[in-house]
Amino acid sequence: xxxxxxxxxxxxxxxxxxxxxxxxxxxxxxxxxxxxxxxxxxxxxxxxxxxxxxxxxxxxxxxxxxxxxxxxxxxxxxxxxxxxxxxxxxxx
Amino acid sequence: xxxxxxxxxxxxxxxxxxxxxxxxxxxxxxxxxxxxxxxxxxxxxxxxxxxxxxxxxxxxxxxxxxxxxxxxxxxxxxxxxxxxxxxxxxxxxxxxxxxxxxxxxxxxxxxxxxxxxxxxxxxxxxxxxxxxxxxxxxxxxxxxxxxxxxxxxxxxxxxxxxxxxxxxxxxxxxxxxxxxxxxxxxxxxxxxxxxxxxxxxxxxxxxxxxxxxxxxxxxxxxxxxxxxxxxxxxxxxxxxxxxxxxxxxxxxxxxxxxxxxxxxxxxxxxxxxxxxxxxxxxxxxxxxxxxxxxxxxxxxxxxxxxxxxxxxxxxxxxxxxxxxxxxxxxxxxxxxxxxxxxxxxxxxxxxxxxxxxxxxxxxxxxxxxxxxxxxxxxxxxxxxxxxxxxxxxxxxxxxxxxxxxxxxxxxxxxxxxxxxxxxxxxxxxxxxxxxxxxxxxxxxxxxxxxxxxxxxxxxxxxxxxxxxxxxxxxxxxxxxxxxxxx
Ligand SMILES: [Zn+2]
Numbered sequence: 001x002x003x004x005x006x007x008x009x010x011x012x013x014x015x016x017x018x019x020x021x022x023x024x025x026x027x028x029x030x031x032x033x034x035x036x037x038x039x040x041x042x043x044x045x046x047x048x049x050x051x052x053x054x055x056x057x058x059x060x061x062x063x064x065x066x067x068x069x070x071x072x073x074x075x076x077x078x079x080x081x082x083x084x085x086x087x088x089x090x091x092x
Numbered sequence: 093x094x095x096x097x098x099x100x101x102x103x104x105x106x107x108x109x110x111x112x113x114x115x116x117x118x119x120x121x122x123x124x125x126x127x128x129x130x131x132x133x134x135x136x137x138x139x140x141x142x143x144x145x146x147x148x149x150x151x152x153x154x155x156x157x158x159x160x161x162x163x164x165x166x167x168x169x170x171x172x173x174x175x176x177x178x179x180x181x182x183x184x185x186x187x188x189x190x191x192x193x194x195x196x197x198x199x200x201x202x203x204x205x206x207x208x209x210x211x212x213x214x215x216x217x218x219x220x221x222x223x224x225x226x227x228x229x230x231x232x233x234x235x236x237x238x239x240x241x242x243x244x245x246x247x248x249x250x251x252x253x254x255x256x257x258x259x260x261x262x263x264x265x266x267x268x269x270x271x272x273x274x275x276x277x278x279x280x281x282x283x284x285x286x287x288x289x290x291x292x293x294x295x296x297x298x299x300x301x302x303x304x305x306x307x308x309x310x311x312x313x314x315x316x317x318x319x320x321x322x323x324x325x326x327x328x329x330x331x332x333x334x335x336x337x338x339x340x341x342x343x344x345x346x347x348x349x350x351x352x353x354x355x356x357x358x359x360x361x362x363x364x365x366x367x368x369x370x371x372x373x374x375x376x377x378x379x380x381x382x383x384x385x386x387x388x389x390x391x392x393x394x395x396x397x398x399x400x401x402x403x404x405x406x407x408x409x410x411x412x413x414x415x416x417x418x419x420x421x422x423x424x425x426x427x428x429x430x431x432x433x434x435x436x437x438x439x440x441x442x443x444x445x446x447x448x449x450x451x452x453x454x455x456x457x458x459x460x461x462x463x464x465x466x467x468x469x470x471x472x473x474x475x476x477x478x479x480x481x482x483x484x485x486x487x488x489x490x491x492x493x494x495x496x497x498x499x500x501x502x503x504x505x506x507x508x509x510x511x512x513x514x515x516x517x518x519x520x521x522x523x524x525x526x527x528x529x530x531x532x533x534x535x536x537x538x539x540x541x542x543x544x545x546x547x548x549x550x551x552x553x554x555x556x557x558x559x560x561x562x563x564x565x566x567x568x569x570x571x572x573x574x575x576x577x578x
Contacts (some may be wrong), residue, residue, distance in 0.1 A: 012362055014174060052372055059372050063109050063146035066116025066130075074129045074237075084125040085234035088176040091223055 001029045095293040095331075097324040098301060099253035100212075101316075103266060104244045105276040106219065106284040107150050113218050113243035114141030114184065121282075125236035133218075133241035135179030140370055147243040148374065150275040151191045151216050152384040154245055157269050157391055158211055160195030162381050166215075168371040171363045176235050177221035185246075187365040190215035191374065197249075197269070198393050199261035200411045209262045210250035219244050245275075251290065251301065256317035263287060263313060264415060268392045272417050280312050287316055291323040292337070302327070303337040307351050309344045319344040323351055395420055403433035412441055419455045422462045429466035431473050439465060443486050459490050468496040476500065477507050481553055509556040511563060514547070517555075518567055521546045533569045540564065 006026045010017040017025065068074075071084065080087035112119055115132035131139045155162045169187035192214035199207050221237040247266065253259050267278040267285055278285040292304035305323055310316045322344075327337045342351040390398070392414045399410035399420075414420045423440045427433040444465065448455060468485060471477045477485065477500055488499045500506055508514060521543060522529050532539045547560050 012172075012364065052367075052369065058375075059142065060145035060148075061116070061142045063111050063144050064116060065111045065118045068117045068128050068130050069134075071124065071126050071129075074126045074134060080232075082234070085224065085236055086126070086176070087232050088223075088235055089233070090225065090231045091176060091233045 001026055001033060093331075094296045095324070095328050096296045096298070097254060097320065098251050098292045098294060098304075099255075099259055099320055100251040100290040100304075101249045101253065101259060101262065102288045102290070103247045103249075103263070104219075104286045105247065105270050105278065107147060107243040107245060107275055108277060109144055109146045109150070109243055111144060112241035113144050113147050113216070114241055117238075117241065119242050123238055125234070126238060128238040129240070133179070134237060135181075141184060143371065143374070144243065147216055148191070148376065149380075149384055150243070150273075151214060151245055152376065152381055153273045153275055153388065154247070154270065155192030155195065155214055156381070156385050156388060157273055158192075158195035158197055158214070158247075158266075160192035160211060160214060162192055162376065163189060164376050164378070165189065166191045166374045166376075168368040168374070169365045170368045171217075171365055173363060175220070176233065177223050177237070177240065179221070179237060179240060183218060183220065184368055184371070185217035185365075186215035189373075191376075197262055197265050199258065199265045200396075200407070201257060201261055204407055207252075207258055207261070209252045209258070212248045212250050214245055214247050217244050217246060218242070251292075256320040259289065259320055260313050260317050263316060265392060268415055268417075272389055272391055274389075283311065286311070289316060289320055289323075291320055291327070293324055293327045293331070303339050305337065305339070305351070306341045307344055308341060308354070315344055315346060318349060319351055322349065326351070389417070392417075399423075403427055403437065405434065405437050409437050409441055413437065416455060422455050422458070425462035426466045426469065429463065430469045435469055435472070436466070439469060439486075443483060447486075447490050459493060460486070464489060464495060471496055471500060475507055475509055475556060477505055478553065478555075478557055481505050481507065484553075505554060507556050508551050508554050509559055511559065514551070514555055514559060514563055515567070517550050518543075518547055518560075518563055521550055522567070529569070533571055535571045537571055540568070543568065 003022055003026050006022050006029065007017065010022070010025070075081040075083070075086065078086045109119060111117060112128075112133055115130050117128045117130050117133055120128070132141055152162050154160075166186060167189040169185055170182040171185045171187070172182045174181050190213040193212070195211040195214070196208050197211065199209060201207060219239050219242040221235055221240040224234040224236065226232050226234065249262065253262060267280075270276040270285070271278045276284055280286070287310050289307045289310060290304045291307060292302035294300065294302040305327070307319045307323060310319055323342070330337055338353075341354045343354050344351050395414045395417075396407070396410045399405050399413060400407055403410075405413070412419075413423045419440070422444075423436060426440060427436040430436050444455075444458065444460065447460075448458060451459075465486075468482055468489065471485075472479055472482050481500075482496075485496050485499050485505065488494065488503075489496060492499070525543075525546065528539050528542055532543075543564050544557070544560055547564070548555055548557065
């Protein structure tokens with residue numbers, strides 16, 4: 001994985017990577033990808049891609065309202081609130 | 093060069109379930125900010141979403157109603173992006189394997205023509221929260237996550253739409269369908285039915301697509317139509333200047349009637365979709381699909397067709413009546429209680445809709461119940477009152493809520509259908525208008541209308557018009573000269 005791609009993925013993940021970190025990530029990510037790429041040696045013709053180890057099929061809940069958190073609890077971990085809403089730097 | 097506009101619409105319709113799609117929080121609108129939230133819809137670490145079965149049933153309903161294939165197996169995907177109203181930094185949606193595909197909606201145009209608009213797909217997803225921006229001098233935004241996790245269906249059309257009129261017709265029909273199915277309020281102004289438009293142009297006759305712009309922030313049918321027309325003109329102007337259309341997202345500005353580029357400094361959207369490991373693939377049994385099919389109501393297109401055949405209504409009238417199933421039900425109640433269904437349709441589409449529009453209310457809130465309107469129409473059919481008097485009785489019904497028979501009784505509006513009562517009145521009209529009588533006799537037979545009018549006026553509009561005509565023909569003198577048409 002080249003430096004440009006590492007930077008692009010870093011930007012998408014909102015990571016502020018320095019030059020040194022970018023180079024280190026490029027090296028490490030390339031090694032991880034190469035390792036996983038060994039699987040490509042296998043012939044998977046006719047094998048459905050696995051997205052889940054289990055296929056339960058029936059994992060539903062009924063459409064019933066359950067109590068929500070008290071607003072204070074919902075906001076408890078937020079860096080800034082006015083007691084009702086989460087406060088963030090202005091978006092628009 | 094002459095261009096053709098090519099439009100595809102993406103509609104998000106909010107489902108009327110009681111609880112959110114992946115947690116038990118209430119979907120009720122208007123609650124205090126962040127009072128309908130829990131660890132799941134707040135995106136806390138370590139929680140697991142559990143799918144609301146009713147959301148799937150709603151999606152199957154819409155899929156069947158729009159002739160889609162309902163996929164027996166579909167998958168959940170994460171759509172990754174950062175925004176303050178998206179607590180997990182991804183939206184749970186469907187990507188590669190949506191629940192419904194390859195359907196269509198038939199929309200009626202003004203011309204009476206019907207256009208079939210293809211549906212690429214319908215998929216389920218969760219809504220985001222809501223950002224409220226402070227006053228101009230406030231450098232904060234306020235986030236309310238009550239809406240985060242409310243279930244949505246996204247309905248993606250094929251680029252089959254060719255004009256703003258077709259777009260409006262398609263949206264109205266789609267909205268009627270979700271309302272008939274009872275799965276969504278379908279209210280554009282309140283945001284429970286939202287639309288984005290992909291608009292491009294191409295030389296007339298071409299079969300390749302031009303570069304499209306995606307227009308957002310369209311919260312009424314009128315805005316959708318205006319934005320499409322504006323985009324088509326803007327793109328034609330660019331091409332005429334030898335410039336290129338840029339593929340981008342644009343925002344509709346209602347006040348200015350223009351679209352503006354939403355230039356983002358970030359790189360183009362890269363949502364990095366991947367299967368959501370927290371949710372198992374959705375398997376839908378044939379029995380489930382068939383059970384839902386059995387609950388489908390009569391849909392607008394079928395109802396429209398039936399109204400044309402069963403009641404002999406013109407297709408345009410039938411289309412207007414079926415736009416709302418409440419209006420269609422109202423009409424059928426009236427039509428079932430009177431002799432002529434056409435007269436029922438005329439009253440509903442004419443007098444009733446005029447009053448509802450004037451009061452700005454829906455038919456469910458009508459001050460005149462269907463049974464009362466039927467009673468009024470029966471008074472016309474029984475010749476107790478004339479059609480003209482009936483209109484004034486209707487106005488009084490709207491104002492007072494009284495029954496039509498009571499109003500007719502109280503105001504002495506019963507039609508005069510007794511020839512012996514009318515003859516002296518007509519004679520008085522002749523006596524009062526000797527000049528016109530002489531002119532009539534001299535051949536100016538067009539004055540018949542004048543005498544009808546005078547007689548109706550003399551009876552306060554209560555005379556039976558057919559009888560007045562008949563009596564006048566008997567009582568007027570034979571014209572001596574051939575009609576001069578003057
Ligand atoms: Zn919740």
